[in-house]
Amino acid sequence: MKLDKLIGExxxxxxxxxIIDSHALMVRGGYIKNVANGxxxxxxxxxxxxxxxxxxxxxxMDAIDGQEVLFPVVMPASLWQxxxxxxxxxxxxxxFTDRNGSPMLLGMTHExxxxxxxxxxxxxxxxxxxxxxxxxxxxxxxxxxxxGLIRVREFTMKDAYSFHTSQEDLExxxxxxxxxxxxxxxxxxxxxxxxxxxxxxxxxxxxxxxFMLLTPVGEDSIAICRSCDYxxxxxxxxxxxxxxxxxxxxxxxxTHTPDMMTIEDVCNxxxxxxxxxxxxxxxxxxxxxxxxxxxxxxxxxxxxxxxRNYLREDVFPxxxxxxxxxxxxxxxxxxxxxxxxxxxNSLDGAGNLCCGANETDYHYIGFNIERDVGRxxxxxFAKATDGGTCPKCGQASLEISRGIEVGNIFQLGDKYTKxxxxxxxxxxxxxxxxxxxxxxxxxxxxxxxxxxxxxxEYGPIWPMPIAPWQVHLCCVRADDDSVRSIADExxxxxxxxGIETIYDDRVVSAGIMFSDADLLGVPLRLIxxxxxxxxxxxxxxxxxxxxxxKVNIADVVEEVMQIVQGMMNV
Numbered sequence: 280m281k282l283d284k285l286i287g288e289x290x291x292x293x294x295x296x297x298i299i300d301s302h303a304l305m306v307r308g309g310y311i312k313n314v315a316n317g318x319x320x321x322x323x324x325x326x327x328x329x330x331x332x333x334x335x336x337x338x339x340m341d342a343i344d345g346q347e348v349l350f351p352v353v354m355p356a357s358l359w360q361x362x363x364x365x366x367x368x369x370x371x372x373x374x375f376t377d378r379n380g381s382p383m384l385l386g387m388t389h390e391x392x393x394x395x396x397x398x399x400x401x402x403x404x405x406x407x408x409x410x411x412x413x414x415x416x417x418x419x420x421x422x423x424x425x426x427g428l429i430r431v432r433e434f435t436m437k438d439a440y441s442f443h444t445s446q447e448d449l450e451x452x453x454x455x456x457x458x459x460x461x462x463x464x465x466x467x468x469x470x471x472x473x474x475x476x477x478x479x480x481x482x483x484x485x486x487x488x489x490f491m492l493l494t495p496v497g498e499d500s501i502a503i504c505r506s507c508d509y510x511x512x513x514x515x516x517x518x519x520x521x522x523x524x525x526x527x528x529x530x531x532x533x534t535h536t537p538d539m540m541t542i543e544d545v546c547n548x549x550x551x552x553x554x555x556x557x558x559x560x561x562x563x564x565x566x567x568x569x570x571x572x573x574x575x576x577x578x579x580x581x582x583x584x585x586x587r588n589y590l591r592e593d594v595f596p597x598x599x600x601x602x603x604x605x606x607x608x609x610x611x612x613x614x615x616x617x618x619x620x621x622x623x624n625s626l627d628g629a630g631n632l633c634c635g636a637n638e639t640d641y642h643y644i645g646f647n648i649e650r651d652v653g654r655x656x657x658x659x660f661a662k663a664t665d666g667g668t669c670p671k672c673g674q675a676s677l678e679i680s681r682g683i684e685v686g687n688i689f690q691l692g693d694k695y696t697k698x699x700x701x702x703x704x705x706x707x708x709x710x711x712x713x714x715x716x717x718x719x720x721x722x723x724x725x726x727x728x729x730x731x732x733x734x735x736e737y738g739p740i741w742p743m744p745i746a747p748w749q750v751h752l753c754c755v756r757a758d759d760d761s762v763r764s765i766a767d768e769x770x771x772x773x774x775x776x777g778i779e780t781i782y783d784d785r786v787v788s789a790g791i792m793f794s795d796a797d798l799l800g801v802p803l804r805l806i807x808x809x810x811x812x813x814x815x816x817x818x819x820x821x822x823x824x825x826x827x828x829k830v831n832i833a834d835v836v837e838e839v840m841q842i843v844q845g846m847m848n849v
Contacts, residue, residue: 280748282783282795285309287322289798299496301730302427304739308798317424317432321723324799327747328726329435333414335466335744336437336720339459340412343452345439348411350392352418356382358391361699369565369593373420385418390695390717393440398701401713404444407703408452412439414722428727429683430498435723441716442696444703449714453486453690456718460490460686463720468729468742472685475501476511486690487515491682492728501682502663509671511663513679514584517670518624518661520576525630529645534633536642540608542577545642549633553577557626557634557646559610561618562586565593570603570618572610574634576625579661586660589621611635611643612652622648623660683728691715730800739800740822743846748781750839751801753792755808757784765832766807769817772836773805778843797822802846805839821846 287309296313297303305311310325321329337347356374359365365372365384373385386392393411400406414437421432428434439456443449457474464472469492477489489512491501502516503509511517539545542558556577563570571594573581587594599607604617611634612620626632632646648655667677693712696702702710726745733740743749750773754766766784773780781801783792789808796804803826806818816829819838830838 280781282781283785285323285781287312287324289795291794297427299426299429299731300734301429301727301739304730304734304798305427305727308738308800311428315432317421317430319428319431319433319723324747325723325726328741328745329722331745332467332722332725333435333437335463336414336722339463339466340410340437340439343410343455343459345410345412347413348396349413350386350389350396350415352386352416354384354386354392356384358395359384362391362394362695363698364391367592371419371421373418386415387417387419388717388719389413389415389417389438390440390691390715391699394695394699394701394715397442398699401442401701401703404703404705407442407444407713408448410439410441410452410716412437412718426496426498426727428723429731431723434721437720437722439718441718442713443716444705444711444713446714449690449716453688453716456688456716457488460688460718460720464490464685464725467725467745469685469725469732471732473510473682475503475682477515477687488688489684490686492685492732493680493682494728494731495681496731497681497683499682499684501680502667503678503680504669504672504674504676505678506674506676507669507672509669513662514582516663516677518579518582518659518663519668519670520579520625520627520661521668522625522628522630524628525647528647528650529631531643531645531647531651533636533638533641534644535640536609537640539640539642545633546577549642549644551633551644555629555632557611557629557632557648559635561597561599561605561607561610562594563597564590565595570597570605571621572615572618573621573623573660574612574626575623575661576629579623579625579664581623581660582662585658586621589658589660606635606637606639609635609637609639609641611637611646612648612655613637613643613646620655621660622655622657624657625661627657683724683731685725685728686718686720688719689717691717734800735797737794737797739798741800741802743802743843746802747799748801749779749803749843750781751796751799751804752780752782753796753804753806753808754782754784755789755792755806758786759809762807762809762812765812765817769805769807769832769835773839776836776840778836778839803839803842805835 293303294306311319377383417436418433472490474488477487500513502511539548546553558577560573560581599605630647633644634646665679693714696712730739757763770782802822804820817835820827
């Protein structure tokens with residue numbers, strides 16, 4: 280393709296709304312254009328990259344016996360009402376009414392559609408196991424889209440759904456898909472992606488993994504143990520806290536704490552370390568607005584995902600009104616009314632604490648839960664912390680890192696087949712619900728993640744397997760007939776050999792030409808210029824600067840073909 284015919288502009292200025300490098304480079308390079316908040320159009324460059332990623336995904340899904348299907352973007356609400364998710368999923372699910380007054384939705388995931396597709400097919404055990412997958416547009420009404428293609432509202436995703444007659448069979452297939460994902464990310468140019476245990480969230484099921492690219496600009500926090508192989512998304516990472524035994528319990532005493540409404544203010548006023556506080560964090564249930572108070576050690580924070588999973592419903596930070604009966608800033612477990620009280624593990628064994636007295640301007644000191652409240656149940660509601668105790672090896676070696684989720688896999692169990700009455704008959708005539716696995720990869724997010732991991736200040740450095748073109752041919756001084764003649768001939772030969780080539784034969788300065796080439800990020804650059812032609816050669820330079828050589832004109836095409844093949848196999 281000729282560069283002067285390529286739709287889309289390239290420019291130097293960084294977009295004002297870009298917060299990470301991949302977003303800025305993709306806008307500057309003419310890959311994407313913003314249409315609305317979290318919604319983008321893709322130019323030809325981005326589509327070429329996406330198609331190659333999709334092909335890698337298809338090859339790996341087909342290799343583990345997947346069958347490509349296609350589900351609708353728009354679905355009737357009744358399908359999601361069968362599973363119960365039409366009511367349980369929040370505002371991320373875009374609901375609307377069609378012209379006939381029927382409630383509809385835009386698919387953000389397709390578990391229900393998958394069950395609907397194979398419900399009649401899978402009525403006998405002899406049909407199992409099987410897996411279907413699609414590469415399809417989805418819409419998730421994200422509250423805070425960010426980072427270009429990293430977190431969007433409309434996106435293209437590969438989602439796959441496997442069906443099994445036993446947990447053992449699901450686990451065996453789950454492992455096959457896990458390995459296929461590792462191959463996909465390696466082939467796409469992200470071999471450094473790691474897997475972490477994750478929360479299954481609205482998907483359901485008990486076992487889930489996310490594949491993460493570790494990067495400071497990542498949207499997720501990950502707990503990684505420096506002493507063993509434990510890795511988990513912070514939403515799912517266990518928080519382990521050990522309190523030192525208390526030598527002697529102090530008497531409970533109510534203390535005046537005027538205007539001391541934050542845990543820091545209270546501890547400073549009482550001259551206590553913050554880990555000697557019983558902190559109250561207040562939420563309300565989304566459905567009923569009932570108050571829920573999590574009591575947690577003062578130096579810990581509540582993991583809202585763990586709280587939602589425990590309650591099995593959504594919550595939001597509370598708005599404490601005068602009519603609530605709660606004393607904001609002075610809440611404590613003793614004589615608490617009008618709220619559900621939950622206790623985090625970090626308080627187990629702790630003594631001589633300060634806590635709210637449920638009375639304005641008063642706190643207790645010398646507080647001990649078992650003595651002053653009675654026997655309570657402790658649960659893990661806290662976020663794991665940097666330097667915290669690893670739940671696997673027991674060492675104080677947790678490290679909190681940032682990462683971008685580039686894929687996820689879930690063991691769903693029978694959540695959807697049971698709610699949607701998908702059944703099969705086994706070899707003895709008994710009826711069962713099949714169990715499912717679910718496996719997702721965001722195509723645009725994967726492309727943006729590759730860009731985030733592989734770029735310099737001038738532009739992306741695309742790996743050969745997903746690069747928009749394999750070779751960028753630069754005709755420096757295209758107004759020189761001898762240079763243009765050689766460059767035109769090279770272009771024709773490269774195309775004839777099946778080498779994907781973008782050809783820049785514009786009459787522009789070398790600086791502009793190379794700047795545009797950097798933004799396109801094509802892995803191999805072939806330069807024809809008056810200086811090189813004087814020596815009877817052309818220059819071959821790789822985008823990552825690992826290759827820089829001059830090759831005789833007669834040997835250039837063969838040399839390029841060998842380099843391209845070598846870079847494809849890395």
